[in-house]
Amino acid sequence: GAGVSQTPSNKVTEKGKYVELRCDPISGHTALYWYRQSLGQGPEFLIYFQGTGAADDSGLPNDRFFAVRPEGSVSTLKIQRTERGDSAVYLCASSPGQGMNYGYTFGSGTRLTVV
Amino acid sequence: SQKIEQNSEALNIQEGKTATLTCNYTNYSPAYLQWYRQDPGRGPVFLLLIRENEKEKRKERLKVTFDTTLKQSLFHITASQPADSATYLCALRNSGNTPLVFGKGTRLSVIA
Numbered sequence: 001g002a003g004v005s006q007t008p009s010n011k012v013t014e015k016g017k018y019v020e021l022r023c024d025p026i027s028g029h030t031a032l033y034w035y036r037q038s039l040g041q042g043p044e045f046l047i048y049f050q051g052t053g054a055a056d057d058s059g060l061p062n063d064r065f066f067a068v069r070p071e072g073s074v075s076t077l078k079i080q081r082t083e084r085g086d087s088a089v090y091l092c093a094s095s096p097g098q099g100m101n102y103g104y105t106f107g108s109g110t111r112l113t114v115v
Numbered sequence: 116s117q118k119i120e121q122n123s124e125a126l127n128i129q130e131g132k133t134a135t136l137t138c139n140y141t142n143y144s145p146a147y148l149q150w151y152r153q154d155p156g157r158g159p160v161f162l163l164l165i166r167e168n169e170k171e172k173r174k175e176r177l178k179v180t181f182d183t184t185l186k187q188s189l190f191h192i193t194a195s196q197p198a199d200s201a202t203y204l205c206a207l208r209n210s211g212n213t214p215l216v217f218g219k220g221t222r223l224s225v226i227a
Contacts, residue, residue: 004158033214042119042204042217043159056214091158098212103149106158 002026004107006092012113013082021077021110025094032075033095033104034067036088043091049075050098082114117142119218121205127224128195136190136221138205145207148181148188149215153202163190195225
C-alpha cells in the first residue's frame with residue numbers, strides 16, 4: 001500500500017482481556033518496528049522484525065506482550081491479560097531494510113484504552 | 116544511564132523567525148541521528164538524517180547539525196510558518212542492527 005496501515009485506529013478493552021493490533025507495512029519493506037507512545041512522551045521501542053524473524057524484542061515489557069510476522073509482511077502485536085498501564089498509542093513503522101540510510105515510515109497508530 | 120534530552124518541552128516563536136531545537140544525548144555513540152515531525156493524532160514523519168561524520172545537513176528550510184564532541188544536535192527551521200507548528204522528535208541509532216531510540220520531543224508553536 002501507499003503507507004503503513006494500522007487497525008483498529010482505536011480499541012477500548014476491559015482489564016484482563018486479550019487484544020490484537022495489526023500492522024500492514026509498505027509493500028517490500030523488510031524491516032518492521034513496533035513502538036508505544038504515552039502522552040507527552042516519545043515513542044518507546046518494543047520489538048522489531050527483519051523479514052519473518054524478531055531481530056530484537058528487548059523492548060517488550062513482559063511476557064504478556066508478543067508479536068508475530070509469519071509471512072514477512074503483516075505483523076500482529078498481541079497483548080494478553082491487559083492492564084490499565086498498557087493504555088497508550090501503539091505505533092508501527094517500516095523501512096526498506098535495517099541499514100542506517102533509512103528513515104522509518106510510521107502508521108497513525110492504534111490508541112489502546114484499558115478500562 | 117543512557118539519555119536523550121530535548122531541552123524544551125515547548126517553544127513559541129514568531130512567524131518568520133528561525134526556530135532552533137536542541138537534542139543532547141549521554142552514554143550513546145550514535146552512528147547517526149534523525150529528526151521527525153509529529154502532528155496530534157498522527158505517527159511521526161521522517162524529516163532528516165545526519166551521520167556521525169557529517170557536520171551539517173540541509174533540506175529546504177530545515178538545517179540539522181551534529182556535534183559528536185558536544186553530543187548534541189541542533190535542528191533549525193528558518194522563515195518559520197504557522198504550518199510548522201508540531202512536535203519535533205530527535206532519534207538516534209548506535210548501529211544498523213539497533214532500533215531507533217527517541218527523545219520526548221519539543222512542541223513548537225509558530226505564532227502569526
